[in-house]
Amino acid sequence: MYPKDMKYTETHEYAKIEGGKATCGITAYAAEQLGDIVFVELPAVGAAVTAGKPFGVVESVKAVSDCYAPVSGKVVKVNDKLNDDPVVVNSDPHGAGWMIVIEMSNPGEADKLMGVDAYEKHAAAGGGHH
Amino acid sequence: MDDLANLKKTPNYDMHVKYGGKVVDFGGWALSVQFAGILEEHRTVREKVGLFDVSHMGEATVKGPGALAFLQKMVSRDLSTMHDTQVYYTHLLYPTGGAVDDLMVTKLGDEDYYLVINASNTDKDVAWMKQYVGEFPGVELKNISADTAELALQGPLAEKTLQKLTSAKLSDLKYYHVIPQAKVAGIDTMISRTGYTGEDGFEIMCAPKDANNLWEAIMQAGQEFGIKPIGLGARDTLRFEAAMPLYGQEMDENTGPIEAGLQRFVSPEKPGYIGREATLKKVDEGVAKKLVGFEMVDRGVPRHNYKVKKNGKEIGYVTTGSYAPTLDKNVGMAYVPPTETAIGNEFDIEIRGRDLKARVVKLPFYKRKK
Known part of the structure; x- marks a missing residue:
């Protein structure tokens, strides 16, 4: 159900790590829990983000929810398309619904994230936060 | 989810389960916040017809x-x-x-x-x-x-749907009127041409034991019109676009109909009613706060209880705010001083520590074409 080539947080974000950069978004589980997403607030290119700290906000019709950075670093790309079409986060969370690309300042942090098997169990168990 | 066992269940509870509702605790009642999804349900009621369980009323x-x-x-x-x-x-x-x-x-x-x-x-x-x-x-x-089940059938195709199930002539039933006794799918009901969505539609009362049969009969009759079950999420966005007040948000023990812009439903001069003196005073001398509609100019979604500010100073509060699906805009209703209510007036909404610009617009946000 969740892409195998991604790493996951307990708070239901993913990071796809490719050569020092991490493409990040929220997981299908988080998107499903939130329902129809109507607003996404993302940092500007160049902003610094810290692993475990909020980097943005997603809002569904009923709920407001922080998104937490899976890894630390500098934001080098932002998916501006979500401003006009936030519902893509529901329809394709792990693909076109990506949110930011982080240039990692401490690539070792990625090792602390969950693999797909651990995340699947975490989500199936109700997933705690988000 | 294990807490749901302690909640009150409406006579249509089994329908929430059968139709895949996402059941939540709503003021002690087990009710669906959504079925197919709030936006899809919202559109269904605006364009076609939707069925609501409102037995908690x-x-x-x-x-x-x-x-x-x-x-x-x-x-x-x-x-x-x-x-x-x-x-x-x-x-x-x-x-x-x-x-x-x-x-x-x-x-x-x-x-x-x-x-x-x-x-x-x-x-x-x-x-x-x-x-x-x-x-x-x-x-x-x-x-x-406890002896009454209530279903709401709302949307432009509500009459066509319900007419298939009753010999009562619905085209003769005027808005804000009832047929006190009518058979619907063979079930004894009262049909009221009222609702909480801004669309044409009906609220139908029946005995609790008949509620599931009535639900199923309506779902079947509405199938050819694209009927869907509707949850509380869309109920709120629908009533909000139509600027219909929700107790606890637009009104409360300190805030009455005069502040809420509902004076047309009040007879201030009527003798002897509780609250008369205070109401007359508000009508004659004015109120300290008035309800307005606004739309966001800056990007952001206003929410219940967010602060309204002007030049950094707090001047009011948001009663209801949301993305409005029919308008495709982020809008809200707020209490502000009467001096701030002119259409086009601008103030700020504080969203996550930032003051974001909003502009006063006319209420309701949405009005159906007659």
């Missing part, structure tokens, strides 16, 4: 000689002008002019009235009215909420 009857006199004391609107089968929207007020609740009163006969009150206020309202009913010998006030 409270119902009460007021019967006997003196029923009218009793209700004239309890509510702020003059009910003496009602004719049989007519429905009025009105308010129970405190002596301060704040609202105990808003409600629908149906006149079934000179000594026979039917009230629909808010779910979360049912016990409070009945206790409030019981304090006064003794002053009117012969009047019997009865809480019949």
Whole structure:
């Protein structure tokens, strides 16, 4: 159900790590829990983000929810398309619904994230936060 | 989810399960916040037809000689002008002019009235009215909420859907009127042409034991029109676009219908009703705060209780705010000083520590084409 080539947080974000950069978004589980997403607030290119700290906000019709950075670093790309079409986060969370690309300042942090098997169990168990 | 076992269940609870509702705790009731998804359900009601379980709403009857006199004391609107089968929207007020609740009163006969009150206020309202009913010998006030199931069928194709199930001529049923006794799919009901969505539609009362059969009959009849079950999420966005007030947000014990812009439903001069002096004072001298509609100019979604600010100073609060699906805009209703209510006036909404610009617009946000 969740892409195998991604790493996951307990708070239901993913990071796809490719050569020092991490493409990040929220997981299908988080998107499903939130329902129809109507607003996404993302940092500007160049902003610094810290692993475990909020980097943005997603809002569904009923709920407001922080998104937490899976890894630390500098934001080098932002998916501006979500401003006009936030519902893509529901329809394709792990693909076109990506949110930011982080240039990692401490690539070792990625090792602390969950693999797909651990995340699947975490989500199936109700997933705690988000 | 394990907490759901302790919640009150409506007579249609099995339908929530069968139709895949996402059941939540709604003021102690197990009800679906959504079925297919809030946006899709919202569109379904605006364009086609949707079915709601609203059995959590409270119902009460007021019967006997003196029923009218009793209700004239309890509510702020003059009910003496009602004719049989007519429905009025009105308010129970405190002596301060704040609202105990808003409600629908149906006149079934000179000594026979039917009230629909808010779910979360049912016990409070009945206790409030019981304090006064003794002053009117012969009047019997009865809480019949537990013996009443209520479904709402709303949307431009609601009449076509319901007409398939009843011989009652629905095209003759005017808005804010009822057919007190009608068979729908062979079930005894009362049909009321009212709703909480801004669309045409019906609210249908029946005995709890018949509620699931009625639900299934309506779902089947509406299939060719694209009917869908609708949850509480879309119920809120639909009523919000139509600027219909929600008790606890647009009104509360300190905030009455005059502040909320509902004066057309109030008869301030009517003698003897509770809250008269305070209401007259508000009408004559003005109110400290007034409800306005606004749309966001900057990017952001306003929410209940966010601060309204002007030049950094707090001047009011958001009562309801949301993405409005039909408008595709982020809009809200807010209480602000009367000096800030002109259409086009700008103020800020504080969203996550930032003051974001908003502009006053006309209410309602959405009005259906007749």
